[in-house]
Amino acid sequence: DVLMTQTPVSLPVSLGGQVSISCRSSQSLVHSDGNTYLHWYLQKPGQSPQLLIYRVSNRFSGVPDRFSGSGSGTDFTLKISRVEPEDLGVYYCLQSTHFPNTFGAGTKLELK
Amino acid sequence: EVQLQQSGAELGKPGTSVKLSCKVSGYNIRNTYMHWVNQRPGKGLEWIGRIDPANGNTIYAEKFKSKATLTADTSSNTAYMQLSQLKSDDTAIYFCAIDYYSSYIYYWFAYWGQGTLVTVSS
Numbered sequence: 001d002v003l004m005t006q007t008p009v010s011l012p013v014s015l016g017g018q019v020s021i022s023c024r025s026s027q028s029l030v031h032s033d034g035n036t037y038l039h040w041y042l043q044k045p046g047q048s049p050q051l052l053i054y055r056v057s058n059r060f061s062g063v064p065d066r067f068s069g070s071g072s073g074t075d076f077t078l079k080i081s082r083v084e085p086e087d088l089g090v091y092y093c094l095q096s097t098h099f100p101n102t103f104g105a106g107t108k109l110e111l112k
Numbered sequence: 113e114v115q116l117q118q119s120g121a122e123l124g125k126p127g128t129s130v131k132l133s134c135k136v137s138g139y140n141i142r143n144t145y146m147h148w149v150n151q152r153p154g155k156g157l158e159w160i161g162r163i164d165p166a167n168g169n170t171i172y173a174e175k176f177k178s179k180a181t182l183t184a185d186t187s188s189n190t191a192y193m194q195l196s197q198l199k200s201d202d203t204a205i206y207f208c209a210i211d212y213y214s215s216y217i218y219y220w221f222a223y224w225g226q227g228t229l230v231t232v233s234s
Binding site for chain 2: 039049105
């Protein structure tokens with residue numbers, strides 16, 4: 001199985017600040033079709049996960065441009081700028097290039 | 113608007129089975145994959161498997177091959193997951209999620225149900 005390693009586990013932030021979350025995979029996420037199937041989700045407390053970024057760098061409908069994704073191969077980053085209260089929760093990366101699909105262990109974004 | 117409505121909380125005894133449902137509105141499940149994901153108390157997300165409701169084809173994570181059975185009823189736009197031989201380790205929230213295709217763009221795990229809590233206890 002592809003191991004997804006997210007860092008940090010916990011990320012204290014001040015409102016208005018900027019943060020980055022790293023997600024590294026144990027093997028390349030480039031599919032045989034040339035696409036990279038790495039996605040980012042936010043799970044707010046008591047809620048279901050919600051899609052933020054699909055295929056590395058594309059924002060889902062309604063996701064503010066404060067969220068940006070980048071990376072390639074095995075190394076990916078989610079950046080959040082001008083953090084707002086509604087951004088707090090646990091962020092997960094997911095790879096759907098290989099079966100089984102696998103999630104990172106999560107990064108908890110919390111207030112300092 | 114796409115919505116996934118999952119069935120209510122379940123309390124199952126060890127060794128028994130439970131069957132969870134996930135009813136989709138606003139999107140035809142024939143046009144997508146339905147995934148199931150679990151989340152043990154205080155832990156992260158774990159992919160169980162997916163079903164193609166159009167033909168019933170399934171793919172499971174290895175550890176769930178003898179635990180979970182995925183099915184779908186396209187006439188009611190509903191997917192199901194049966195969990196068998198329940199153990200205390202199966203206590204978790206189980207989510208369904210669908211991929212979504214619109215305007216030539218494919219979105220993975222785009223919409224999620226609210227989750228069903230399964231508690232295994234004698």
